[in-house]
Amino acid sequence: MNRKTVAVLPGDGIGPEVLDAALPVIEALGLPIDLEFGDIGWECWRAEGTPVPDRTWDLIDRSDAVLLGATTSKPRREALAELAPELRAAAPQYISPIIQLRQRLDLFANLRPVENYLGGGTPYRFCVVRENTEGLYAGLDWNHLPDEMWPLVAEHPNVRRSGRAGSTASIRLQTAHGLDRILRFAFETARGHGYERVTLADKPNVLRQSSAYVLERLEAIGSDYPEIPFEVLNVDAVALWMARRPERFGVIVAENMFGDILSDLGGGVMGGLGLAPSANIGEAGNYFEPVHGSAPAMAGRGRANPAAAFLTIGLMLAHLGFQDEAGRIQDAVRHVTRRRDRVTYDLGGAATTTEAARAVIDACREVPHTPTAAIVTIGDELLRGDLEDSNAGNASRMLGARGIPVRVRHTIGDDEATIADAIRPSLGRDDVIVVMGGLGPTSDDVTRSAVARALGRPLEHREEAWQGVVARLTRFGVAIHDDNRRQALFAAGADLLPNPHGTAWGCRTEAQGSTVIMLPGPPRECLPMLESVLRDGLPHLPEPPEVTTVFRRTLGIIEADAAALVDELVRDSGVPGKPAYRWHYPYVDIRLGCPPEAADDLAKRLDAALADHIVTDRDRTAVQELAELLDAHALGLTVDDRLTEGLFASEVARERATADGSGALDVALSGVWDGGDRTTHTGTLALTCTVQDETGEHTSTLTVPNRGPEVATYATEFAAWSLARHLTGRRTLTEESA
CATH class of the missing domain: 3.40.50 (Rossmann fold)
Incomplete structure (x- = not known):
């Protein structure tokens, strides 16, 4: 295909930054397009007395398409006030560059596509x-009625009351x-x-x-x-x-x-002007422009949504004959906006303009993404607490093992509209949607109709499923009722999932890029069915990449401080992955998933950043770690733990596998309250753990909030951590001297 020339006119406000962010997609797609940049807009008006200089018209005339960022327009008085002083005296007329383009190029058609990208x-x-x-x-609009129009409007009752001087008119x-x-x-x-x-x-x-x-x-x-x-x-x-x-x-x-x-x-229907592209097509040319305008208050802040610029480029590419590439851009925007992990503030995200644009370009290049899942469990008994919702946890673990982490879980009662409302937001956003429960024969089992409602499809009778229901009930001598027939109803077009352990068959279907899996509620029935689908029924999803998890349990640091350190560490390392944090008193757990080849380096960085707070790299408490060390070295303890009223000693003893050995360690745990006391839980508690052995006396300190009676647990874990670190350090010194 012959090379094309595109005149790029960045314009004003956010126009330059959204085009700067989006235009690299042209190179990423390898298109034979030459970009030539030109001037348009308010700065041209201020400096030259025209918003569209002659050199820009020359560029437009020799180009195959025009890509416009955004332009600013102001009323005549403000426009003249902002002119360069040497131009102001001539009082040139300000005409919007948009109007000029439409008139000069005879752009009679404005095209605004609207699609459900979210x-x-x-x-x-x-x-x-x-x-x-x-x-x-x-332009047939009059402030004072011309003579020729007066006879046409003079008899209108409002005109008779207002008079000619008080009447205006426009013509369609x-x-x-x-x-x-x-x-x-x-x-x-x-x-x-x-x-x-x-x-x-x-x-x-x-x-x-x-x-x-x-x-x-x-x-x-x-x-x-x-x-x-x-x-x-x-x-x-x-x-x-x-x-x-x-x-x-x-x-x-x-x-x-x-x-x-x-x-x-x-x-507005599609989610805001940040998603709205446009094209203006005419007899003598064209231009393509994101709809959001120049938004001068946002300029330079890196918050503008580049999605409309990408979709506008897609419109332009289709006009130039690059339909496949235009489709790839649309697919990429759809993928990014539905994931919403790298989108700008107007779509509920925190990404900058550049970060959001990079996500779209990555998607155009088909950079692999991590699939996500949603789980909807159904039943009034779950909301009442009559039954534990074990299905949600088990399904989450099964999906995670398949490399499909769960993004959101809902527990919904037996209400058709509410179930449908829970499913709809995940359509097109999550790769897998698992709906569990409510497939029985009774009137409160409404999941089938809710799923069909969410998908916008009718229910249809499936004879194969009905014969399966009949055969199972007959085999066990159970009467068959008309109500059982609803168990053979499924959303049109769904693939059936036989249930070898019950009468409620499930189904799976594709909708808006999501796989929707509908399963019965009893765990004995639904979990084997889900396992089968995850094993054999998702060929369109990539196999999960090999991931190594780096885990550290920390003490003496709050979650926000840990996250600030670790987030910066991950950014600096350049390793893809998202840290996960869990606070459970008194610990903050940190998990980093990363490629296996990066795990050792990332672990070293993590240990260096959190050296003073790491308790263990295992899912164990400090007391459990200490008990293991004491057993390994057959060590006993002499403990002064009046601070915890014996809790520390009893917890360590409970975790030990053997009786106390010889070579006792003297441990003293004490604390000083500041602003509170053992019964008034305010202020702080300064903890001190002193260990006495043949190497001398060793002291550790930590100040913690005196938040409640559970502070005794904090003191217990702190003492165990202090003693475990001392024993580990002593063992290391012994090994080095040997």
């Missing part, structure tokens, strides 16, 4: 096609030329992009005469596209159904003002 709910995909050159934005201009080309563009868009319907959004019940002519032109143009149905709806009804049922639309076409309003509503 996932969840019913899938939708439609676009708004707006006519750019006429309608109420044709619509022509055969303008209507025919925008309607034909709408039908061509539907045909070329697989949209099933064209909807004209107008106001025929009020604007009866002009709307009647629009309908004539719609019928004439529509006759050339017999395979595409069309309709006319009131624009207010279109707005309502865009918000309530966006999946019913294909191409919505409207005159300028109606289209302007509906296209921004489309941005």
